[in-house]
Amino acid sequence: MKNLFFKGFLLLPLFAVGLFLTGCGNSQGGDSGKTTGGALASNVAEQVYVAPGEYDEFYAFFSGGFSGQVTVHGLPSGRLFKTIPVFSVDAEKAYGFNEETKPMLMTSHGFIPWDDSHHPELSQTNGETDGRWLFINANNTPRVARIDLSEFETVEIIEIPNSGGNHSSPFTTMNTEYVVAGTRFGVPYPQQDVAINEYADKFKATLSFIKVDPETGKMSIAFQVLLPAFDFDLAHSGKGDSHGWMFFSSYNTEEKHTLLEVEASQNDKDYIAAINWKKAEEYVKQGKFHEVSARYAHNFYDEETQQATSEMLNTVKVLIPEECPGLVYFLPTPKSPHGVDVDPTGEYIVGNGKLSANLTVHSFSKMLKAIENKAFETTIDGVPVLKFEEVVAGTVKDAGLGPLHTEFDGKGYAYTSFFISSEVVKWKLGTWEVADRAPTYYSIGHLMIPGGDSHKPQGKYLVAMNKITKDRYLPTGPELCHSAQLYDISGDKMKLLLDFPTMGEPHYAQGISADRIIPRQKKFYKLEENKHPHRTMGEKDARVERNGKEVHVYMTTIRSHFAPDNIEGIKVGDKVYFHVTNLEQDWDVPHGFAILGARTSELLVMPGQTETLVWEPKAEGVYPFYCTDFCSALHQEMQGYVRVSGSNANTPLKWSLGSNEEE
Amino acid sequence: MAASGLLLLTLFVWPMWSITLLAPQYPQGVKMFIYINKIGGDTPNSLQNINILNHYVGMELIKPESIPELTYFPYIVVGMAVLAFVFAFIGNKKLFLLWALLMTLLALVGIYDFYLWEYHYGHNLDPHAPIQIPGASYQPPLLGTKVILNFTAISLPAVGGYLAGAAILLSYLAWWLKKKVKG
Numbered sequence: 001m002k003n004l005f006f007k008g009f010l011l012l013p014l015f016a017v018g019l020f021l022t023g024c025g026n027s028q029g030g031d032s033g034k035t036t037g038g039a040l041a042s043n044v045a046e047q048v049y050v051a052p053g054e055y056d057e058f059y060a061f062f063s064g065g066f067s068g069q070v071t072v073h074g075l076p077s078g079r080l081f082k083t084i085p086v087f088s089v090d091a092e093k094a095y096g097f098n099e100e101t102k103p104m105l106m107t108s109h110g111f112i113p114w115d116d117s118h119h120p121e122l123s124q125t126n127g128e129t130d131g132r133w134l135f136i137n138a139n140n141t142p143r144v145a146r147i148d149l150s151e152f153e154t155v156e157i158i159e160i161p162n163s164g165g166n167h168s169s170p171f172t173t174m175n176t177e178y179v180v181a182g183t184r185f186g187v188p189y190p191q192q193d194v195a196i197n198e199y200a201d202k203f204k205a206t207l208s209f210i211k212v213d214p215e216t217g218k219m220s221i222a223f224q225v226l227l228p229a230f231d232f233d234l235a236h237s238g239k240g241d242s243h244g245w246m247f248f249s250s251y252n253t254e255e256k257h258t259l260l261e262v263e264a265s266q267n268d269k270d271y272i273a274a275i276n277w278k279k280a281e282e283y284v285k286q287g288k289f290h291e292v293s294a295r296y297a298h299n300f301y302d303e304e305t306q307q308a309t310s311e312m313l314n315t316v317k318v319l320i321p322e323e324c325p326g327l328v329y330f331l332p333t334p335k336s337p338h339g340v341d342v343d344p345t346g347e348y349i350v351g352n353g354k355l356s357a358n359l360t361v362h363s364f365s366k367m368l369k370a371i372e373n374k375a376f377e378t379t380i381d382g383v384p385v386l387k388f389e390e391v392v393a394g395t396v397k398d399a400g401l402g403p404l405h406t407e408f409d410g411k412g413y414a415y416t417s418f419f420i421s422s423e424v425v426k427w428k429l430g431t432w433e434v435a436d437r438a439p440t441y442y443s444i445g446h447l448m449i450p451g452g453d454s455h456k457p458q459g460k461y462l463v464a465m466n467k468i469t470k471d472r473y474l475p476t477g478p479e480l481c482h483s484a485q486l487y488d489i490s491g492d493k494m495k496l497l498l499d500f501p502t503m504g505e506p507h508y509a510q511g512i513s514a515d516r517i518i519p520r521q522k523k524f525y526k527l528e529e530n531k532h533p534h535r536t537m538g539e540k541d542a543r544v545e546r547n548g549k550e551v552h553v554y555m556t557t558i559r560s561h562f563a564p565d566n567i568e569g570i571k572v573g574d575k576v577y578f579h580v581t582n583l584e585q586d587w588d589v590p591h592g593f594a595i596l597g598a599r600t601s602e603l604l605v606m607p608g609q610t611e612t613l614v615w616e617p618k619a620e621g622v623y624p625f626y627c628t629d630f631c632s633a634l635h636q637e638m639q640g641y642v643r644v645s646g647s648n649a650n651t652p653l654k655w656s657l658g659s660n661e662e663e
Numbered sequence: 664m665a666a667s668g669l670l671l672l673t674l675f676v677w678p679m680w681s682i683t684l685l686a687p688q689y690p691q692g693v694k695m696f697i698y699i700n701k702i703g704g705d706t707p708n709s710l711q712n713i714n715i716l717n718h719y720v721g722m723e724l725i726k727p728e729s730i731p732e733l734t735y736f737p738y739i740v741v742g743m744a745v746l747a748f749v750f751a752f753i754g755n756k757k758l759f760l761l762w763a764l765l766m767t768l769l770a771l772v773g774i775y776d777f778y779l780w781e782y783h784y785g786h787n788l789d790p791h792a793p794i795q796i797p798g799a800s801y802q803p804p805l806l807g808t809k810v811i812l813n814f815t816a817i818s819l820p821a822v823g824g825y826l827a828g829a830a831i832l833l834s835y836l837a838w839w840l841k842k843k844v845k846g
Contacts, residue, residue: 559715584715585708633719634793 047488048498050077055518058450060463060511061120061134062484064088067504068115070136070147075450075461075511076486078500086145086154087115087138091601095154098603099577099612100532101301106310107141107159108295116140118167119234119508123212127174127239127344127455131516133217135170135179142166144181144210146217150520155301158219161294161316162189162206162226168235170210174243174455178222178277181208182248186229186255190292199257203229206318207248209277218300223284223317225275225328228381229255231264232273234339234405239455240346242364244278247349251336264336265355269388271330272340272351274367283324289317304531306610322382329371330380332388333360339405339446343414343429344455348393352403352416359403359416361432363393394432399425404445405508407452409459409489415452417444417464424464424487426494438494440485442468449489450511458513462487462494465506472499482506523587525608532610534579539563544655551576553655557591557605558583559632561657562625565640569653572620572646578603581610592628595642602628617644664759664837668747670830671766674699674740677823680777682803684713685815696821697777700737702727720801720812721792722784732776739769747834759838766831778805 050056056074064071068088072081089096089105096105096113105111115138123133134147142160147153160166165184172179182205188194189204206224213219230250238245253270256263283289294316301308321328333340335353337360342349349362369375370390377385402420409415413435416425422443426436445467450458464487469480481501488495527537536542536554542563545552551574556563562580570576580593584607594602595615603611617623627638645651678696685692694705695713702725704710714724727733743766750758785802788795796812803809803816810816820828 559718586712586715637793 044495044497048076048078048486050074050079055514058458058461058511058513059517060448060450060509061122062465062502062506062509063117063120063136064503065118065482065505065507066116068117068138069504070117070120070134071503071506072152073484073500073502074514075463076497078484078486078498080503082152083503084147084152084154086136086147087112087117087143087157089113089601092604094601094603094611094613097601097613099614100307100610103308103310104154104157104299104301106299107143107297108161108312109141112141114140115143117145117504119170120510121170121172121179122454122510122512123176123217124172124174124454125176127243129451129454129510129512129516130176131512131520133176133212134510135172137166137169137181139165139167139184142169142181142183144170144179144219146212146219148217149517151522153301155303156217156219157297157299158210158221159296159298160208160221161296162191162204162224162292162318163187163208165231168207168232168248171235171237171246171453172212173237173246173277174239176212176214178209178211178246179219180235180237180246180248181210182232182235183207183229184231184233186231189226190294196257199229200255203255203257205229205232207232207246207273207275208316209246209280220298221296221316223280223289223319225280225319225321227273227321227328227383228253230271230273231260233337236340236342236453238342238346238364239344242342242346242349244276245364246275246277247331247340247342248273248275249333249337249340249351251338269332269334270336271385272333272337272349272362273383274329274331274349276327279326280319280324283319283327284317288324289319291315292318304529306525306530306532320382325382326371328383329367330383330385331362331367331391332377332385333362334358338403341406341408341414341453344408344410344457346455348429350406350414350416352405354402354404354419356403357398357401359396359399359406359427361393361395361429362391366393367391394430396425396427396432396434399427399434400437405447407447407449407462408457409449409452410457411459413459415447415449415462415489415494417447419443419445419467424462424494426489436493438487438496440464440466441472441483441499442466442470446506446508448509448511450513452511458511460488460490461497461511462489463509463511465502465509467505473501484509524585524589525606527581527583527585527608530581530608530610532579532581534577534612535610536579536581538583539657542655542657544569544653546653549574551653553578555580555593556583557581557593557627557638559589560627560634560638562593562627562638562640563657564655565657567641567655568643568645569651570617570642570644571649571651572617572644574617576615576617576642578613578615578625579610580605580613582607584608589631590629591631591638593625594628595625596623604629617642620644620646664751664754664762664834665748667762667766667830667834667837668744668751670826670833671740671744671747673826674823675737677826678703678821679824679827681819681821683817683819684716685817686813698733698823699740700733702730702733716814717784717801719792719794720799721789721795722801723787723789725784730780732780736773743769747830751837754841756838756841759834759841763831763834763838766834770827770831774805781805 058075060073070084085095122129142163146156160181163183164187167184168182170179186203211222231252235248252264299310333351335356337351338354339352351360375387375390400418400421406416464485486498582605598615680697
């Protein structure tokens with residue numbers, strides 16, 4: 001009791017500091033913050049306490065931002081389970097280092113070891129998250145990746161041509177018919193050497209629709225819609241009645257190319273582009289597209305051969321709005337909207353005008369009526385601009401400062417993050433009245449409710465992804481972790497439950513109840529299904545083969561030895577491929593492989609898998625290798641040697657496991 | 664009596680005996696099932712995983728093909744089942760008793776044989792084994808629970824074993840009823 005009392009006193013001053021820092025936005029934010037200290041703390045602790053050995057209720061997938069990866073956390077505990085490498089190499093898992101995964105990071109620009117991953121998006125069936133795949137976009141070199149949630153591995157990456165800054169991506173349709181990719185930075189179309197100040201004339205934006213195979217998940221670019229070079233920022237699909245439409249927010253409708261912080265903030269209203277993708281399908285079927293040459297990579301990891309291959313594609317289908325009436329409409333939306341968020345019913349389209357104090361909500365049914373009545377303000381490059389007052393459903397007034405992004409609880413409420421006033425505001429759909437507000441520490445970017453952007457939200461928790469951390473944790477030098485905060489939204493008032501650190505800079509997250517993921521889990525790969533061209537199915541097949549200067553070592557691992565573990569006859573100048581097959585067939589028994597002087601990462605081989613490390617020894621000697629994953633009681637003994645002789649030596653090629661003294 | 668024969672044949676469907684190994688890092692346990700004609704487990708890889716564990720103490724690999732009983736016991740079982748049907752058809756109470764006694768004897772021989780194999784694997788250890796504990800044996804219990812290093816080993820009859828047991832009891836019952844009816 002004493003302890004609690006003491007803690008309460010400690011936290012109160014902190015809380016006061018929090019209020020001071022965020023106080024300029026509003027002064028009503030105190031309520032829910034108070035629950036972080038004092039006597040209520042134990043009650044809050046119970047809500048996020050997941051006892052040892054117990055499972056969290058939800059999975060949460062956070063983008064890594066400039067880490068290029070995805071991290072997997074549990075909710076409500078906030079515990080970090082895994083980093084899934086996607087767009088950046090990961091030496092820990094040999095992603096982008098071993099021969100099998102290097103092709104995953106190929107692009108039309110060559111091998112790229114890094115990108116900026118922004119928005120994870122779960123696949124959906126009937127508008128509900130189904131736990132099959134997670135998609136995520138790369139912003140810098142435009143790409144979309146697919147992660148298979150039976151194994152939590154990246155299995156496919158497709159590059160997006162005619163695009164710069166793939167930000168409004170990969171937001172799915174209700175049945176994962178498509179995920180999308182919209183240009184944030186206009187680029188010359190086609191890409192060419194032109195003066196930058198010809199931006200408005202020569203630059204374009206494209207909105208790409210990536211078809212997802214309903215069975216295999218395989219992605220292909222179905223078509224791109226060519227638009228003026230606005231900066232397309234975010235997107236969300238229609239649902240219910242608006243299924244068949246996709247909405248993209250934009251800024252820089254001024255089409256400026258320098259000092260955008262001023263130049264692109266001049267128009268009172270920018271646009272939300274509404275794309276009728278069912279109509280687009282018809283136009284494609286009618287052949288009303290332009291087959292445009294474009295080089296882009298499509299990388300696919302084949303689970304059977306356990307290898308990624310990279311294929312370069314050469315054309316893409318482009319639809320031009322002027323030739324395709326009814327394909328695109330612009331909805332004027334105040335002040336450079338960031339998030340464009342469609343409520344679970346599909347009727348309301350929320351434009352989060354980030355330089356405004358208000359939130360603008362459009363009505364889908366009014367939009368259809370306005371289209372029918374041709375209530376157009378003007379037309380831009382063949383795209384009708386609908387009259388603002390004909391499409392707007394309502395405005396959430398003076399809700400806060402700097403609205404960025406909205407999600408929904410499925411109970412008639414919306415939750416909007418306000419970056420500048422550093423708070424989450426809960427408001428009611430239809431009445432547009434503010435119901436509650438809670439401060440965030442500090443400066444929230446996006447927020448996430450499990451299923452909160454789908455047809456069927458699981459509205460129990462809300463996660464705020466904050467951009468500024470300052471004093472929230474033990475200091476770690478100039479660079480701090482980004483901080484997430486968990487709120488209980490099951491009651492009338494939001495309740496802050498927990499701070500937890502995240503990796504990189506999460507720009508968005510997705511949550512899903514664990515029971516939709518757990519049954520899909522693979523525990524290991526069946527050895528008999530391993531079709532890797534360099535697999536070794538048993539110790540008796542372990543061997544070393546020389547082919548000129550290339551040497552292939554067919555090696556196996558099982559607790560607690562390599563086969564073979566002594567190799568001689570390697571020469572300076574050889575290129576040695578270690579094809580390591582893990583023969584284990586049990587859950588959680590990976591083996592690692594590393595050899596002294598290899599200018600690459602380790603291998604970390606899952607049971608039943610084969611991975612390949614390339615080693616080019618530069619000097620004579622005897623080099624140890626060992627298992628890097630503590631596999632068993634005799635892990636420390638899991639080691640071996642490779643003898644490297646001079647390039648002209650006659651050392652015979654031989655290999656062995658176990659006593660060979662008789663030789 | 665015919666039911667005894669049928670029950671006996673279930674030995675080809677379900678395992679006779681199971682040995683379960685429990686340890687903190689094996690929360691679900693590792694289960695080995697002994698069938699009349701093979702050795703299996705709760706997963707297709709259980710035997711491999713048990714062999715990996717056993718190799719630390721130098722236990723010989725458990726290979727079903729090196730246990731000849733798994734080859735010829737099935738013939739005996741089929742033979743006894745056929746005999747049960749024949750005796751049932753003849754309906755002689757003395758033959759019923761003969762079958763019951765014969766089957767009891769075979770079961771006892773079978774269990775003794777199981778014990779011998781347990782003894783074999785538990786004591787026949789590689790002198791170069793990585794883990795050597797003087798005086799330790801790794802013989803699992805015939806019936807019941809025993810702590811072997813970090814594992815708790817539980818040895819119990821399995822479905823097939825219980826049904827075979829029921830087959831024997833039924834044959835005694837058949838004999839007794841027949842006697843009563845006649846008497």
